[in-house]
């Protein structure tokens with residue numbers, strides 16, 4: 001299946017970071033997520049119960065990240081991927097996490113795919 005449902009630029013304010021000062025404040029993480037889904041079936045019936053409800057997924061991402069209070073953005077991405085696979089029947093997901101670090105003058109980012117999508121050999 002090549003259809004995807006996506007969320008772009010979901011901003012979550014949370015405790016994130018490895019340094020002591022970061023455990024005392026909230027910082028922004030920005031999530032973009034692509035999930036495999038059967039879009040055609042939902043479109044044929046025009047029924048949200050046949051597709052991934054992206055508003056429910058966005059809320060799930062916020063809950064995982066806010067409750068997690070992770071140190072690493074890698075952990076945030078991995079836990080989000082695990083939750084979407086476990087609770088939403090997603091068989092492929094790509095999660096990008098962006099962490100703006102204005103005090104250092106750059107933005108950090110990572111992206112993961114679970115499971116990894118492999119190119120088809122023909």
Ligand SMILES: Nc1nc2c(c(=O)[nH]1)N=C([C@H](O)[C@@H](O)CO)CN2
Nearest residue numbers: 016017018019022071072073074101
């Ligand atoms: N690969 C990573 N490197 C670093 C992370 C991280 O989450 N993954 N985090 C930090 C600090 O928390 C940094 O963001 C504070 O500015 C450093 N390196």
